[in-house]
Amino acid sequence: MACTGAYMLPAIFVETMVEIYPEDVAQSALLMRLSSLTARETVVRLYAVASWIWGSFMLMDGIHTILAVVTVITGLFRPADWPPLFGKPTEACGLRRFWGRFWHRLAVRSYSNYGRLVAQSFGMLQHSHRTPGAGAVIAFTVFLISGLTHQVISWRLGTNDWLDLQWYLLNFAACFAETVIVSAVRSAAKQAGWARELAVIERSWLGWAIGFMWTFSFFFWGVPLWKFPRLHKQVTSFDRWMSIFSKMTIVPPT
Structure with missing residues (x-):
């Protein structure tokens, strides 16, 4: 170490x-400085x-x-x-599968219930009817509450930023974008008569590799947005104290 x-x-x-x-x-x-x-x-x-x-x-x-x-x-x-x-690491092939199948789901049930209440209040979730946007509202509520709970803990530990909330909302946005893109690709494949071929690719090692690389790329880009500002403060503070200590001298007793 x-x-x-x-x-x-x-x-x-x-x-x-x-x-x-x-x-x-x-x-x-x-993203704007990949070449460097x-x-x-x-x-x-x-x-x-x-x-x-x-x-x-x-x-x-x-x-x-x-x-x-x-x-x-x-x-x-x-x-x-x-x-x-936790689920199996091999199930993290896609951001939605990472959060839905691999990552722990300790609070998902309770947070999802709050999400259902929100969806019901907007008339998106009834006893026998569920609008297409209900799932997005429930997912948004889960990520929102998760972000807020982590943010409150960080505040109690002495931070004064909004990075936890931003991180979880960023993940919701990425999961939503993934849902839209996958749905669009499947719809296009169905119209072109390639639905079966696409399903085979999704279940193959190639589909797993694409999903895993997408998840890895998102975290490689996104986790530093969340972690680096705090880490920078800690490392800078550590270096400052080390500089102060290095200038100190011990005066032996006379």
Whole structure:
């Protein structure tokens, strides 16, 4: 492990990057400067994505496993009462599948119920009728509440930004765009008489690879927008304190 201010780098990154400097995370935007992307920035971005997914997975799944073992051994619950918290990584082939099948769904049911109430208030969800936009309203509500809850926690921890809420709303927008594009492609394939061929591609390794690359590309671009500003503040603060400490001298007692 290599020290990076307030962060620890996984060993896989040590050979490429020993320490993160403020300039490494000073620019979170990417699309307008792809030609200037360096190998070091690529590694930093990969680290940001990996640390978020892997760190969240290890923490939450670890707590879930410990609680499951304790409550099953003590007879409070049965093993069947503790289904896996996360899905299989292979199911993350597409942003909607990442959030809907791989990522944990601890609060999805309760948040979805709020979304259904919102959809009902707009007349989009009735007992025997559901308009096409109802699903989007429910999904938006889930991402909105998720963003707000994470944002409140971040505020309690001392941040003063809106990055968590922005991140979750950005994911909703990307999932919505994915839905629209996939629906348009399927509609075009159906009109052209290629619906069966498209379905075969979607179920093949090629369809999985396309979905996975889309998910990876979105996170490679989007996670730094969320993580870099805070990481930049932490690394800058760490460097400032290290500079102060380096100028201090210990005066021996006389």
